[in-house]
Amino acid sequence: MTTTQSPSPSPSADSWDPQLYLRFREHRTRPAVELLDRVRLDAPPAIVYDVGCGPGTITRLLTERFPGAEVHGVDSSEEMLRTAAGIAPGAAFHQEDIRSWRPAGRADLLFANSLFHLVPDHHDILRRMVDDLAPRGVLAVQMPVCHDAPWHRLMRETLEGGGPDGGPLGPPDLLRSLGRRHTLDAAGYYGLLAGPGVDADVWSTEYLHVLSGPDPVWTWVEAAGLRPVVDGLSAAEFDVFRETYRDRLRVAYPSLPDGRTLFPFRRLFVVARRR
Structure with a gap:
């Protein structure tokens, strides 16, 4: 073929x-x-x-x-x-x-x-x-x-309060879309x-x-789950989002003593x- x-x-x-x-x-x-x-x-x-x-x-x-x-x-x-x-x-x-x-x-x-x-x-x-x-x-x-997974909830929360003065980051349509199941x-x-x-x-x-490697949950989500965010934010907005969101993922999905992460x-x- x-x-x-x-x-x-x-x-x-x-x-x-x-x-x-x-x-x-x-x-x-x-x-x-x-x-x-x-x-x-x-x-x-x-x-x-x-x-x-x-x-x-x-x-x-x-x-x-x-x-x-x-x-x-x-x-x-x-x-x-x-x-x-x-x-x-x-x-x-x-x-x-x-x-x-x-x-x-x-x-x-x-x-x-x-x-x-x-x-x-x-x-x-x-x-x-x-x-x-x-x-x-x-x-x-x-x-x-x-929709109810910690990584998705934290993604929405980061967008809701990640903008200037604690306001929303990105257009309202992005938040509405991500809030829908x-x-x-x-x-x-x-x-x-x-x-x-x-x-x-x-x-x-x-x-x-x-999972293994540095920030493995971020790496997983970045490949596909973040598509609406990548497409909905400017490059500068995404840089702000990434810094906060990656830190929150580290807390929600901590590494085990052997360095691996359960997801x-x-x-x-x-x-x-x-x-």
């Missing part, structure tokens, strides 16, 4: 750093592997999409799991896609905005790992993706559940997707990641299958 990219990048596509995202590759890949293990297909798939493919580690996993399939990776970031093309050379890649993207034809598997927590109002997108499945096709989704609970996703012609399996898992992280999984 050839590697292709469509010509319409998103405004902030080049701000993603694939190498930063890959620093905790093993931790980030594990949920995708566990999600893939729950995918049940009646026959080997012909068309597979990795939606929000990032640097291509999961795309490569899909090409290895389904060697006879036509595997596509979809992402908005040109930098991510450039890295993905090297990691998963057997896939075709497309630069698209997930909010308007549709597969070229009916897909046997739509796989979205760690994407939709970054997409506000994604519920209609998920329903549309189920409609884009072939008969007996599967939508498999994994997303962090982070973009993900549903398990029952909410079941109600969203299950129904006539569709079976849904929904569950959640809390991982206890054992609890909850994720929600959805497997929806057309009958």
Whole structure:
């Protein structure tokens, strides 16, 4: 298969750093592997999409799991896609905005790992993706559940009081967006997707990641969870935010005597299958 990219990048596509995202590759890949293990297909798939493919580690996993399939990776970031093309050379890649993207034809598997927590109002997108499945096709989704996590709460608190004279840092729309809970609970996703012609399996898992290196929680969050902040602040504002937020993360996630850091992280999984 050839590697292709469509010509319409998103405004902030080049701000993603694939190498930063890959620093905790093993931790980030594990949920995708566990999600893939729950995918049940009646026959080997012909068309597979990795939606929000990032640097291509999961795309490569899909090409290895389904060697006879036509595997596509979809992402908005040109930098991510450039890295993905090297990691998963057997896939075709497309630069698209997930909010308007549709597969070229009916897909046997739509796989979205760690994407939709970054997409506000994604519920209609998920329903549309189920409609884009072939008969007996599967939508498999994994997303962090982070709104109540200390790192996310501290991020909001730093923005709320990090500006001049203790006022807000950044535009009001940024604070409003981060204050919204973009993900549903398990029952909410079941109600969203299950129904006539569709079976849904929904569950959640809390991982206890054992991280090493200096400021590992900051490094983790910087790679993906901080995207709205990076895109919403000026360079000078982000410098102010980073100094305060990183100090707060050190207190919330202290190092163990051996230098490692424990980082609890909850994720929600959805497997929806057309009958």
